[in-house]
Amino acid sequence: MKKLLTLSAIVASFAAPAMAAEEVNVYSYRQPFLVEPMFNEFTKETGIKVNVKFAKKGLAEKLQQEGEYSPADVVLTSDFARLVELSDKEVVQPVSSKVIESNIPAQFRDKESEWVALTMRTRSVYSSRDRVGKLGNDFDYSDLANEEFKGKICTRSGKHPYNVSLVSSMIAHHGEAATKEWLEGVKANLARKPQGNDRAQVKAIKEGLCDVSLGNSYYLGKMVNDKEQKVWADAVYINFPNQNTTGTHVNVSGMAMAKHSPNKENALKLMEFLTGDKAQQMYAEVNYEYPVKEGVKRSELVASWGDFKADTVSLDDIAANHSAAIKLLDEVKFDL
Incomplete structure (x- = not known):
């Protein structure tokens, strides 16, 4: 009888399980x-x-x-x-x-x-309020390779995912050869070796180490609402490149x-x-x-930062160029 009761209990447990x-x-x-x-x-x-x-x-x-x-x-x-x-x-x-x-x-x-x-966040360009001012709608990422920015650009590692995605989008729009030439130009215009995070670049602008930097848009919001970092945010404008062409990379x-x-x-x-x-x-x-x-x-x-036109290139296309972007960054020795 005891065995039968035990068997009945087991069957019942499967037939009517406790509600999880x-x-x-x-x-x-x-x-x-x-x-x-x-x-x-x-x-x-x-x-x-x-x-x-x-x-x-x-x-x-x-x-x-x-x-x-x-x-x-x-x-x-x-x-x-x-x-x-x-x-x-x-x-x-x-x-x-x-x-x-x-x-x-x-x-x-x-x-x-x-x-x-x-x-979504933009890969924006921050510019010094005092030394550069607001960049116009005709400003493109490609301009970062121009002579006018010689020794004036700060950025984190080129191989950080945020920058790799930007390079991938450049390949999608312009091809590998043109993107490599652009990377060589940007590297030649760096004020210092790539280092730190996006906020560190804005701090460097405030300290006069450089005049422009690459950075995600949401970091401006974080800095504005940080007691110590607000002075960094107050020293820059946020800009949305490629407004007259392909739109800002997101x-x-x-x-x-x-x-x-x-x-x-x-x-x-x-x-x-x-x-x-x-x-x-x-x-x-x-x-x-x-x-x-x-x-x-x-x-x-x-x-309050204003409206902008976003790049509509497919994220799948950017993903497809990820390996090529890493290869180009290595070839130009961007981080060295």
């Missing part, structure tokens, strides 16, 4: 202050708990190591290069969603549906569904939520980025 809490697991390169408010809002609306693991690097490798046993459902990245890495390492899967397709323009979605952009943050997502339905719900008006607005306000969903209002500070 609804959840979704996120691996994120994006910082807690930026994404946690959105996750809290998502949980409030859906009842689905969001578990997050934050990292500064190595998430693609982690997903490879975990394989089919990975708990990850959604991966958030801080830049386009890492979206491409996820696809290249085959650790994500295609996502089909009419909601996402309706919210996000095709330019900002992978043609194989393996990733989607969430926010990079993106984004997301993808993990290849072995154990909570696929909940993962899709989160991804759709992040492309919606509320999450796009929150992204824009907190990190001074541009929403990729059309019609979503920019933050007041970002709007």
Whole structure:
């Protein structure tokens, strides 16, 4: 009788399993202050708990190591290069969603549906208010190789993903030969060896070490709202190159569904939520980025920088030129 009761209990446990809490697991390169408010809002609306693991690097490798046993459902990245890495390492899967397709323009979605952009930022040129002034609409990235900027340019490493994407876009528009010549010109105009991050270049302008620098747009917002760095921000103008030609180069943050997502339905719900008006607005306000969903209002500070024409070259085309961009940077010894 005891054995029969035990067998009955086992059968019952399979027939009527206990209800597990609804959840979704996120691996994120994006910082807690930026994404946690959105996750809290998502949980409030859906009842689905969001578990997050934050990292500064190595998430693609982690997903490879975990394989089919990975708990990850959604991966958030801080830049386009890492979206491409996820696809290249085959650790994500295609996502089909009419909601996402309706919210996000095709330019900002992978043609194989393996990733989607969430926010946009420009690769701008900062100029000294005192020594250069505001650059006109006729200013192009190509002008950075001109003699007038000899010894006046600061930038971080050419091989940083932000700069690699810019070089990749130059290849898409002008070809490898012309881009190599441009890189040689920019290198010859550097005020110092590439170093530091984007904010360090603006600091260098404030200190008179250089007059112009390359930098992502959202860093201006971060500096303006930092007590120590505001003086750096006050020393520069933000400029949007190529307004009369191809448009300013843009990079993106984004997301993808993990290849072995154990909570696929909940993962899709989160991804759709992040492309919606509320999450796009929150992204824009907190990190001074541009929403990729059309019609979503920019933050007041970002709007104050003015409108600009963005480059419409496909992100897939930029990804295709990534290796060529690295090769050219090596050939001209840009960082040396």
